Amino acid sequence: MHRSLTSSTLAELRRPRPYPAVTVVLPTHRREPDNAQDPVRLRNLLAEAKERLRADPAVTAERAADVSGRLDKALEEVDLVHAEDGLVVLAAPGEHQVWSLARSVPARVVLADTFLTRNLVAARAAERPYWVLAVSADRVTLWSGTPERVTEHQADGFPLTRDLEDPDAQRKERIGDLPSTFQDEQTRTFLREADQALTAVLRAEPRALFVAGEAAALSLLDDVGSAADGATPIRHGGLAQGPANAVHEAVRPALAQRAEAEQAAALKELDGAQGRKQYAAGLDEVWQNAMTDRVGLLAVEDSYRATVRDHGGHLVPAESGDLDARDDIVDEIVERALDGGAEVRFLTEGALADRGRIAAVLRY
Known part of the structure; x- marks a missing residue:
């Protein structure tokens, strides 16, 4: 369940499906006693989804059985x-997926011709995924990271490995021609290959990059390539093997x-935008601008959740379960802002207390 939610994965999840594409969303809990009822709630939601499949006149019996x-x-x-x-549980004819999120979501069951992705999109934006390249003379690994964990990226040529044994080492040592590990041409070639593989990954999935290794390894990597330019160095050896x-x-x-x-940069941008009158704050005002793709930067407190309903073109507070209540309006705004090309930053609780907990820099 702890796979990496990449841009390409999200794009694939958002494409149209043969009806019905079922999305089941459930808030879960990490610790006792709150987690005791999670299995029951999940089974109940899945039972609701199956009942809706059986009752839907647009779904054949064969397709209902499949999903x-x-x-x-x-x-x-x-x-x-x-x-x-x-x-988040996703199921459609011939496919299913399960995603665990480090972000609270409202319980719901949705049948449509696309999966409901706003919670996945917001969770990924909040995680701010990053890459860690761990470098040694005989192994280079790439790790996909979130605030919660890192997992090894075993694709796109990674991990790279080689044998450090030099068959001519004894002769070279006798004549004083045995270079240090990070000066020989074989190591330069090895790290050049790693740089090329990293370039391809960053082109497909741009993220913040951290590069970990001994100082000599980091210096040589900088010397032989450019993929790690601008990366944050972590001078810590022994990480290429994990764990x-x-x-x-x-x-x-x-x-x-x-x-x-x-966070400091985002607050500074909001202050500047406020002075230029290119600024929105509060849920309704930000929502209005997100719907018209005017948001250039969206800032929202990480823990902010709200339940609202649309009343005459404006958002007003509502109770969960009310008719037309929208329990995940914040995630909806995040998804719409990203679709409109905005940058989204999640800030710590209280950072936007004087701005209604959500604010935006507008394009015009």
């Missing part, structure tokens, strides 16, 4: 023992520094 079977297979893959804050928790711990201080700097 119901996919929901059953998805249930087998759910790991609530290691649950985070939200769960994942060691890589995550090594990068954690740099992640905290990056988040602090980005």
Whole structure:
């Protein structure tokens, strides 16, 4: 359930499906006693989805059976023992997926000709995914990271490995011609190949990059290529072999520094926009501008959630369960802003207290 939610994955999830594409969304809990009822709630939502499939006149019995079977297979893959804050189950004819989110979501069942992706989109934006390249003389690994964890990226040529044994080492040592590990041509060639592989990954999936390794390894990587230009160096050897928790711990201080700097920059941009009258604050005002693609930068407190309904073209507070209530309006705004080309930054709780907890820099 803890796969990397990439841009290409989201694009694939958002394409039209043969009806019905079923989305089941459930808030989950990490600890007892709150998590005790998660399995029951999940089974109830899946049962509701199956009942709606059977009752829908637009769904044939054969297709209802197919998608119901996919929901059953998805249930087998759910790991609530290691649950985070939200769960999304997707099922359509011939396919199913399960996604665990480090972001709370409202419970719902949706049948449509596309999957409901706004919660996935917002969760990915909030995670601010990054890459960690771990470099050594004989192994280069790439790790996909979120604030919660890193997982090894085993694709696109990674990991790169080689044998350090030099068959002519004894002769070279006798005549004093055995170069140090990070000076020989074989190592230069090896790291040049790593640089080329990294270039391709960053072109397909641009993210913040951290590069970890001994100082000599980082220096040589800079010398032989340019993919890591602008990356944050982590001078910590021994990480190319992992494990994942060691890589995550090594990068954690740099992640905290990056988040602090980005928050300060976002607040500065909001102040400047307010002075230029290119500014919106509060849920309704930001929503109005997001719907017309005027948002250039969206800033929202990470923990901010709101339930509203549309009343005469404006958002007004509502209770969950009210007719026409929209429980995930913040995620809806995030998705729409991203679709309109905006940059989205999630800030710490209280950072936007005087701005209605959500604010935007407008394009005009």
